[in-house]
Amino acid sequence: MFTDLVHRCLVTVPTRFTVPFSSADYWTNFQFHNKVIFFYLGCLPHSQQSSALERLRYIMPTNTELALRLLQQEWCDGNIEHLKLQARMLTSSVPHCLPVWRIAVAVERELNGRVEVRHLYSQALQKLPLCATLWKDRLLYEAAEGGKTDNLRKLVDKCQEVGVSLDEPLNLGSSRTEGKDH
Numbered sequence: 001m002f003t004d005l006v007h008r009c010l011v012t013v014p015t016r017f018t019v020p021f022s023s024a025d026y027w028t029n030f031q032f033h034n035k036v037i038f039f040y041l042g043c044l045p046h047s048q049q050s051s052a053l054e055r056l057r058y059i060m061p062t063n064t065e066l067a068l069r070l071l072q073q074e075w076c077d078g079n080i081e082h083l084k085l086q087a088r089m090l091t092s093s094v095p096h097c098l099p100v101w102r103i104a105v106a107v108e109r110e111l112n113g114r115v116e117v118r119h120l121y122s123q124a125l126q127k128l129p130l131c132a133t134l135w136k137d138r139l140l141y142e143a144a145e146g147g148k149t150d151n152l153r154k155l156v157d158k159c160q161e162v163g164v165s166l167d168e169p170l171n172l173g174s175s176r177t178e179g180k181d182h
Helices: 002-010 032-041 047-060 064-076 079-093 098-110 114-125 131-142 147-159 172-181
Strands: 013-020 020-027
Touching: 002 032, 032 047, 032 064, 047 064, 047 079, 064 079, 064 098, 079 098, 079 114, 098 131, 114 131, 131 147
Parallel strands: none
Antiparallel strands: 013 020
């Protein structure tokens, strides 16, 4: 009976808002639905939460917060391969969501997939070319992997070519200022 009540709450239509500067695009607000879902999950045994999240995700495929919660559950359950699959599907269905890309990269790093990590960064930067955080992550990854100075310079040049400044994300501005004072 409780589950039926929860499902009746979830079949209500989420609120939709137009995206600023575009009357053709909409943002769907699942805030109410997510509160109901997270309350419902708290009433379920841990062993049933993952399957419940998958069912709910199927019902609400555009609910990004729910998708991220499912990824978190897969990580907590240790289902790395399933997490990898879900994250990869989300990079296609929600390509402008930075947390999804970061999770997909983190999973590949966990699995030691260096070639796949670089491929994911390339795809992510195609979808989010102005995201300084993503550029910073890519540069730090390449540096940690022993990247050659020339390759790192090419990445920085490409970043600047698209108009992204890395001074703030890499704290370069403050180190320059500190160097001038001493």
